[in-house]
Amino acid sequence: MGMGTSTFVIRWINFLTMLLAVAVIIFGVWMSTHHDGCRRSLTLPVLGLGGFIFVVSIVGFLGALKKNSILLWIYLILLFIILIAILVFTVLAFIVTNSGSGHTVAGLRYKEYQLKDYSSWFLKQLNNTNNWKRLKTCLVKSDDCNNLANKYKTLKSYKSAKLTPIESGCCRPPSECGYPAVNASYYDLSFHPISSNKDCKLYRNSRSIKCYNCASCKAGVAQYMKTEWRVVAIFNVALFVILSIIYFVGCCARRNAAGNHLKA
Structure with a gap:
């Protein structure tokens, strides 16, 4: 994949995920205003998720924009951690929800x-x-x-x-x-x-x-949680595939940025 194509794809993907992260953070702030303690208890996890997505996205966006191999390395490491976390959670979710029925x-x-x-x-x-x-x-x-x-x-x-x-x-x-x-x-x-x-x-x-x-x-x-976890696990499988493709494109962008830096 060419330098221009890979960095363009990574740049726009991370711009869109930055917007998604902002939406997640706004949703977390909205949840914190509820009097319902059940919803308020989810505020910190939602805000943490939104903040983490935003940090990863801005690192990837700036790395692709500046063609900076160091930032792209950091982006790939963070993305790799996310992929491992999704994989572990998905496997555990399928194991935990394997038993139980009405x-x-x-x-x-x-x-x-x-x-x-x-x-x-x-x-x-x-x-x-x-x-x-x-x-x-x-x-x-x-x-x-x-x-x-x-x-x-x-x-x-x-x-x-x-x-x-x-x-x-x-x-x-x-x-x-x-x-x-x-x-x-x-x-x-x-x-x-x-x-x-x-x-x-x-x-x-x-x-x-x-x-x-x-x-x-x-x-x-338990049955309700099992059903919900199965849905999340299936979604995570699709998300893992998409993020793996993004990771591959990011590797191309990082390699091309490093080669471009050496030529300079």
């Missing part, structure tokens, strides 16, 4: 989930008291359980609904408990549970309690 229940369209089915990493994170306390606060504030009665006006529509893993695990008691459903957000707890499952005694109709302390809720969160 169980079908007769007469229901949705599945129920059991925590023991998931990887030991998920078990460790979700059984950590502090981690679950933060997650539970977010779940209580969310509309996943609070809006069920509005989404499903009749008991028939509720029973035939295809609930999400969190709605299935956190908003209702496990089916094996045998509690009759009065509506989408209320169960008759005067009925003696037919199962020894501890979740049966933990469930309450209160909006702030529901089944948020249940193992089934943790399993529902």
